[in-house]
Amino acid sequence: MTTPDKPAERPDLAAWRHRHELxxxxxxxxxxxxxxYERKPKHPQPQENRDNDE
Structure with a gap:
């Protein structure tokens, strides 16, 4: 019986390596x-805070 030079790679690792190279x-x-991307509307502010010119 002959043994391979390197053991067979796990199928999940072989698939990962293929995806990684791609x-x-x-x-x-x-x-x-x-x-x-859609910009959401700003939060409405109360009228008194908006028009306060201090």
Missing amino acids: RKSSAAQPIPSGKT
Whole structure:
């Protein structure tokens, strides 16, 4: 019986290494999520605080 020179890599580690190399490469492109930044309205202030010119 022959033994391999190096043991077989765990499948989860092999998949991680593949994804990691793809992310590092120039072929990596962001996937648009469809979510965009929307500014929320400011908190309303009471009238007396707004018009106070002191």
